[in-house]
Amino acid sequence: MESLKIKGRIWIETESGLKIGIGRARLLEQIDELGSITEASKILKIPYRKAWGIVRDINANSSKEIVIKEAGGKSGGKSSLTEYGKKIVKKFKTAEECFMKFSEDEMF
Incomplete structure (x- = not known):
């Protein structure tokens, strides 16, 4: 008999x-690390417009701001995550x- 694995995708939701x-978490993580939505989108190989749309959606559906985007002049802007x-x-x-861990522990 072959072994069976538990597979699945998880996400977290708020009441708002x-x-x-996983995709949104990685985008937020990269924005926090790099300080830039543009650079995060390049690393993750997604179009900037899509990344910016995701950021707008995240902020719009959260009870508190998650990504702060500061406009910049010649040197460009900066993006960062709030503590929330x-x-x-x-x-x-x-x-x-x-x-x-659960999926590894429950393989049979």
Whole structure:
């Protein structure tokens, strides 16, 4: 008999309608690390317009701002996560790690 694995995708949701899955969590993580939506979109190989649309959707559906975008002049702007945004990413990563451990522990 072949072994069976538990597979699935997880995401977290808030009452305000915010949904964060692996793709959004990675985008937020890269924005926090690089300070730029543009650079984050390049690293993740997604179009800037799509990344910016995701950021707008995240902020619009959250009870608190998650990504702060500062306009810039010649040197360009800067983007960063609020403390709440960092907390959301951390919660997602914890949930993902728990799910991965569960799926490994429950293989048969």
